[in-house]
Amino acid sequence: MNIFKAIQQGFFKVWICKRMVLLLYIAIFLMALCIAYPLKKLLESTVGHSLMVQDLMKGFDYEFFNDFNNAYGVGWTPIFDQSIVVVLLFLLLYVFFSGGIYAVLTQVPKSNYRAIFWANSAQYFWKILRLSLFFLVIHSLVFALFALLFYALVNGELQNEGVISTALKIVLPCYYLVALFFFVWQDYSKYFLVTAPKKWIISTLVESFRFLRAHLMNVYFLYLINMLFWGVLVFINYRITLLIDIESYSTILLSFFVSQLFLLIRIFIKLINIGSIVSYTSLD
Amino acid sequence: MFSKDLFLIIFILAYFSASTQDTIQKVPLSNRTANYSIDLFLDTNLKQVKANQRINFVNPSSDTIHTMLFHMYYNAFKNNQSSFNQEADRFMKSNTDENQEDGQWSWINIKKVQDAFGNNLIDSLHYISPDDSNHYDQTVLQLRLQEPILPFQSYQVDVEWDSKIPKSGVRTGYNRNYYFMVQWYPKLGVYEPSGTRFATKGQWNCHQYHANTEYYSDFGVYDVRMNVPQDYIVAASGYQIKQELDSNAQRSIYTYLAEDVIDFAWTANPDFIVHSELWQGIQIKLLVMPEHECNKDRFLEAAKHTLSFFESYLEKYPYPSLTIVSPPYYGLFSGAMEYPTLFTAPTLCILPPNIRTTETITMHELTHQYFMQILATNEQEEAWMDEGFTAFFEAKMMDKFYPQGVFNIDYLNFNLGSEEFRRGRFFNAENIKIGPMSKFGWKFKHGGHREIVYGKGALFLKTLEGLVGDICFKKIIQTYYKRWKYKHPCRNDFMAVVQEIVPQFHPIKSKGILDFMHQAIEQTVECDYVVQTVQVQDLEQKLGYFEDLSSARKAQKDSVQIYKSKAVFFRTGEMIVPQDIRLFFDDGTTAMYYWDGKERSHEILYTGHKKMLAAQIDPYYKVSIDKNLINNSYTLDQQSSGIERVFVSFMTWIQASMITASSII
Known part of the structure; x- marks a missing residue:
């Protein structure tokens, strides 16, 4: 199947199931709020009556944050601890949602949408969790391998710092290409796990690996195009952020809405990636 | 008559030709107390320097001096029991663990010493440890003189010495074919006559080499001839007088003259690229590695800004030359240090232009030409007088x-x-x-x-x-x-x-x-002033009977509301600093007050039709030594706009991080 057609179908599938995008967005929004709101309260209770707070409107103020850290820095600790817990909870939630996302994008149901989503989320949670842990180990090993390779290239006394940049120029693209394979494998494994459930995860891994071996170039290319979309989106987001000169509440609000819009699109693109995988695999 | 004229012409020509060879400054800038003439041979195979050194010391006092003290800095790297190595943390360590295990240490050793009277003084040398009595430390050498130095008289001593150069030592040494030579020769301490600095009587100020301190030495003239392999490029403090080639031995001899300076540093490396330009009468020379040439303009621009700044702030840079040495990556041990008319400034071309370390280091080290070199403070005893001043101006x-x-x-x-x-x-x-x-x-x-x-x-x-x-x-x-x-x-x-x-x-x-x-x-007190609170109270109209019972005071509808406002200030630090205070009122006006800052708490009361909205200590940010600038102001109403901005940005980052993190599971 043509990979562009897969992307197109992936787009339409996500568009039809756009409530799923909204669900993910709301989950992310609420969990981020759990982290950000305590910071806001900390700032209000410690420095809320200082005129120096106005300097924060201009952007990052080193002097403010340095003094804040020295005088009230103890307040950071619970916020950081809480952040870690909330992010871990979100990752678990995303693992939970994965089964539902793959099932809904495969079936694109016209009715019982919610029932299918929640049922598959619950049904495949433990299996996808084990799969995720397996790939977490794999990703770590791949990263460690390339880190060692980088270290080996720059080890010893260097002629100049160019050795470091050359090593990075070699290692980073290689790492990217190799690591990408495991990310692709992970996504396709999830698909096979949901659409053709097996007793053992290893069977799913083998099945998806066979599929990747047969369609390696196409799945790679498909993934790279999706990554490109993501990159372009982040770049546009960055450029637009620079254009907004924050001087008042209204500009803060504008900046917030713009960034939320881009976050929504990022979730959309993330699901398009899954949608295109589903399309490519099921229609091949 | 003719012969007399001829003699006069020859004499004048000889005088001027000699003067262009032997002096740069028309008038001595300093007292020239410690003067050195050194012939050195750099042995790049053995990594050693062999040198003959003539020291001409002028007694700056009415004292009769019986000893001389020398810094022997390279002996700090002679063993692991030197004060330097005992004090050094792992970043300042003068020798790698591998070198120590291999028995590779550095040293400087005097082989012969003779005064102008022909006395052999080699047996009159012994090491002393004035700071910590560490008898393993050999960084201060005392010479007992056979002939005393009389008041205001000069004294000459010839020294023959050799040294083993440290590999990638602290600030000095070699790595591969890069040599950076500082504190490399027997250097006189400073004789402080009574009344100089803290001296109550004439005394030598010559401290041991310590890990976290730098140097202190006297002004003089350095006439140095450096014999190095022919392909080596040399730069040094002062001005290059000549370069001779000894093609048979495949050696070059560089002669440098540095006048009215407190030290002499030099470097040699065959790979340096030299950029030289005459700018406003100053020969600016940049020695840079080929891979760092990309930042050439950044060095030169920052150097010119600094020279221009000090020309208008203090006076024009007084020396004819300025040398910037940008060390190779494997020579970073020598980086970011200042020496008379020469300094090192490392750079990396992989750093983007928005990271301005090249400019910062250049400005900092060049500023040291004024604060340390010209104003020659004691860097061991009062390092803030050079580093603090330099950091401030940088x-x-x-x-x-x-x-x-x-x-x-x-x-x-x-x-x-x-x-x-x-x-x-x-x-x-x-x-x-x-x-x-x-x-x-x-x-x-x-x-x-x-x-x-x-x-x-x-x-x-x-x-x-x-x-x-x-x-x-x-x-x-x-x-x-x-x-x-x-x-x-x-x-x-x-x-x-x-x-x-x-x-x-x-x-x-x-x-x-x-x-x-x-x-x-002189103290360790910290500074912190706080605006503790701003309070506003509506003053009630006085209603009822007061003086007598003939008529009660009634409420007047047209009366202006009166407020009683109070701002309270705390001095929570021990340091006392006079403070300006600004009060903000609801009609947009402000009022300035002065507080001597002495009391532990202070208040300003205002009663009138204006309502106080905020109070601010030090509104013009004069007292940057205050450790917390956030609590220097207090507003009646909470300032939420800046907090909202932080909240919104932080929220967005967390959301974006969550989306990114979900890719790995």
Whole structure:
């Protein structure tokens, strides 16, 4: 199947199931709020009556944050601890949602949408969790391998710092290409796990690996195009952020809405990636 | 007659030809107390220097001197029991573990010493340890003279010595074919006559080499001939007089002359690329590795900014040459250090233009030409007098010439200015009260020396400038410079200038300012002033009977509302600094008050039809030594806009991080 057609179908599938995008967005929004709101309260209770707070409107103020850290820095600790817990909870939630996302994008149901989503989320949670842990180990090993390779290239006394940049120029693209394979494998494994459930995860891994071996170039290319979309989106987001000169509440609000819009699109693109995988695999 | 004229012409020609060879400065800038003539041979195979050195010392006092003290810095790297190695942390370690295991150590050794009377003084040498009685330390050598040095008379001594060069040592040494040679020769201590600095009687000031301190030496003339392999490129303090080739031996002999300087540094490397240009009468030379040439213009631009700044602030750079050495990556051990008319400034071409370390280091090290080289303070005893002054002026220049800061990125207007960076460096120290600025460097045994001398030193000057104003401060620095250039001032000399100048500009406030100076320099007290609260109370109209019962006072509808406002201020730090206070009122007006800052708490009351909205201590940010600037103001209503911005940005980052993190599971 043509990979562009897969992307197109992936787009339409996500568009039809756009409530799923909204669900993910709301989950992310609420969990981020759990982290950000305590910071806001900390700032209000410690420095809320200082005129120096106005300097924060201009952007990052080193002097403010340095003094804040020295005088009230103890307040950071619970916020950081809480952040870690909330992010871990979100990752678990995303693992939970994965089964539902793959099932809904495969079936694109016209009715019982919610029932299918929640049922598959619950049904495949433990299996996808084990799969995720397996790939977490794999990703770590791949990263460690390339880190060692980088270290080996720059080890010893260097002629100049160019050795470091050359090593990075070699290692980073290689790492990217190799690591990408495991990310692709992970996504396709999830698909096979949901659409053709097996007793053992290893069977799913083998099945998806066979599929990747047969369609390696196409799945790679498909993934790279999706990554490109993501990159372009982040770049546009960055450029637009620079254009907004924050001087008042209204500009803060504008900046917030713009960034939320881009976050929504990022979730959309993330699901398009899954949608295109589903399309490519099921229609091949 | 003819023969007389001819003789006169020959004499004049000979005089001028000799003068162009032997002197650069038309008039001596300094007393030229310690003068050196050195012939050295660099052995790149054995990594050794062999040298013959003639020292001509002029007794600056009415004392009769019976000994001479020499710094033998390379002996700090002679064994692991030297004071330097005992004090050094792992970053300052003078020798790698591998070298130590292989028995590779460095040293400097005097083989022969003879005075002008022909006396052989080799048996009159012995090492002393004036600072810590460490008998393993051999960095100070005492020479007992057979003929004393009479008051104001010169004394000549010839020394033959050799040394083993350290590999990648602290500030000096070699790595591959890069040699950076500083503190490489037997260098005289400073003879301080009674009344100089803290000397109550004539004495040598010659401390051991300590891990966290630098140097102190006397002014003089250096005439140095460096014999190096032919393909090596050499640069040194002072001015290159000539370069001779010995093609048979495949050696080059470089002759350099440095006048009115306190030290002599040189470097040799066959791979250097030399960029040289004459700028406003100064020969600026940049020695840079081929891979770092990309930053050539950044060095030169920053150097020119610095020279221009000081030409207008103090006086024109007085030497004919300035050499910038950008070491190779494997020579970073020598980086970011200052020597007379020469300094090192490392750079990396992989750093993007918005990271301005190249400019910062160039400005900093070049500033040392004024604060350390010309105003030759004692870097071991009072390091803040060179590093603090230099850090202060570096920040001032960086913020002037590179307003985007030491580091900036467009996102969120991230902009790290040089001054705020210095301030942060001090206040982020583990213990900002670990010792006063006046404490000797090596007595900071538990860290904090750098934060105090760089950070607090610069903050003290910045605060002083804020309190006395730009014009008065400039006058202080100019007077201090004019009075003490090419001499050895100490903190008392600087404080005396401040005490002299400040009352001329601030007759009433001067006592508070001078008290602040003493606290900042000689004590460990910290500064923190707080606006504790602003309170406003509606004053009720007086209603009812008061004086008699004939008529009751009734409410008047047209009466103006009266408010009683109060602002309360705390001094939570021990340091006392005079403070300006600004009050903000609801009609948009402000009022300024002066508080001598002495009481632990202070209040300002205002009763009138205006309502006080906010109070601010130090509204013009004069007192940057205050450790918490956030609590320097208090508003009646909460300031939420800035907090909202932080909240929104933080929220967005967390959301984006969650989406990204979900990719790995």
